[in-house]
Amino acid sequence: MRKLLPALLVAGVVMSPALGRAQEPAAPAGQIVGDAPGEAPDATRGTEQAVAEGHGGEAGGEHATPHYPLKKPAELSWTFAGPFGHWDLGQLQRGLKVYKEVCSNCHSMNLVSFRNFSALGYSDEQVRALAAEYQITDPAPNAQGEMFQRAGIPSDRLPSPYPNPEAAAAALGGAHPPDLSLIAKARSVERGFPRFLLDIFPWSQYAEGGPDYIHALLTGYEQAPANVTIQPGTYYNPHFISGPALAMAPPLSDGQVTYDDGAPATMEQYSRDVSAFLMWTAEPHLVERKATGFVVMIFLIGFAIMLYLVKRRVWADTPH
Numbered sequence: 206m207r208k209l210l211p212a213l214l215v216a217g218v219v220m221s222p223a224l225g226r227a228q229e230p231a232a233p234a235g236q237i238v239g240d241a242p243g244e245a246p247d248a249t250r251g252t253e254q255a256v257a258e259g260h261g262g263e264a265g266g267e268h269a270t271p272h273y274p275l276k277k278p279a280e281l282s283w284t285f286a287g288p289f290g291h292w293d294l295g296q297l298q299r300g301l302k303v304y305k306e307v308c309s310n311c312h313s314m315n316l317v318s319f320r321n322f323s324a325l326g327y328s329d330e331q332v333r334a335l336a337a338e339y340q341i342t343d344p345a346p347n348a349q350g351e352m353f354q355r356a357g358i359p360s361d362r363l364p365s366p367y368p369n370p371e372a373a374a375a376a377l378g379g380a381h382p383p384d385l386s387l388i389a390k391a392r393s394v395e396r397g398f399p400r401f402l403l404d405i406f407p408w409s410q411y412a413e414g415g416p417d418y419i420h421a422l423l424t425g426y427e428q429a430p431a432n433v434t435i436q437p438g439t440y441y442n443p444h445f446i447s448g449p450a451l452a453m454a455p456p457l458s459d460g461q462v463t464y465d466d467g468a469p470a471t472m473e474q475y476s477r478d479v480s481a482f483l484m485w486t487a488e489p490h491l492v493e494r495k496a497t498g499f500v501v502m503i504f505l506i507g508f509a510i511m512l513y514l515v516k517r518r519v520w521a522d523t524p525h
């Protein structure tokens with residue numbers, strides 16, 4: 206066992222770049238075209254990444270395949286991070302406001318019901334009023350067999366503004382906006398060896414890749430560099446996980462949403478709030494899960510100590 210462990214670690218170091226490349230996301234929304242062979246794509250990449258992967262210009266005049274996202278998301282500090290994390294309800298309410306006023310013009314959240322928002326501190330009347338602002342196609346037809354629209358009720362899910370994904374894609378540059386209910390858990394950027402191992406330790410417990418990614422994406426739009434051609438109708442964003450550009454136009458700008466609690470009305474603040482909100486929709490019981498986990502760990506540690514003492518007692522009279 207003692208010899209096996211270093212051997213496994215060495216194998217991990219050798220294998221990790223190869224594994225990283227094998228998992229590269231497919232179907233970029235645009236294409237990178239270089240001026241000089243082997244050099245151009247790296248000019249657009251974060252230096253950290255180019256060094257980490259160690260294949261600056263690949264032999265044979267071929268372009269090195271760019272590794273998306275071109276830039277890794279910044280690690281922000283979230284109230285729900287770590288073993289004692291908690292939700293900031295004010296932040297989640299602001300995030301809901303940003304979702305409602307901006308994102309819901311394109312994105313659905315069809316795993317979240319209006320009544321779930323009572324967990325964010327809203328009263329039943331407020332939830333009913335919020336639901337009634339939406340027009341919902343009733344799941345069952347009327348007596349004439351026609352589908353009909355009605356005002357939302359608390360048990361309805363947050364609807365899509367488009368009748369189907371194809372209609373959304375046709376209206377929005379060929380890509381349909383994904384449902385946002387679970388997006389914070391569905392997107393986390395690869396951390397590479399050895400960070401993904403360090404992330405599991407209790408003092409780091411990094412599990413905020415999703416909100417970090419969403420925040421980076423929303424604030425990360427840039428002018429496309431001269432050596433990058435992107436498809437018409439897409440917007441250059443080096444934080445996008447599967448290509449240099451995506452079909453979502455920059456959705457946020459300063460002053461767009463009015464907050465009533467005095468939080469700054471800036472793009473930075475909006476994107477933090479909406480990312481935290483999307484983490485809540487993706488894992489509403491995160492805080493309870495962590496609290497339970499903590500009690501379980503205390504119990505297991507106590508139980509281990511007790512077992513050890515019992516073992517000593519039981520074997521006390523047995524000569525070695």
Ligand code: HEC
Pocket residue numbers: 234303304307308309310311312377380381382383388392419422423445446447450451452453454456457479
């Ligand atoms: C004008 C319509 C529109 C608005 C408004 C909009 N989006 Fe999007 N969004 C899109 C489209 C279209 C895509 C798909 C992009 C693609 O795959 O190229 C998308 C994709 C995304 C993705 C997935 C990116 C990925 O990694 O695949 C996230 C996350 C996202 N949007 C979040 C938001 C948030 C948060 C807001 C509100 C602040 C918002 N969007 C507002 C149209 C919109």
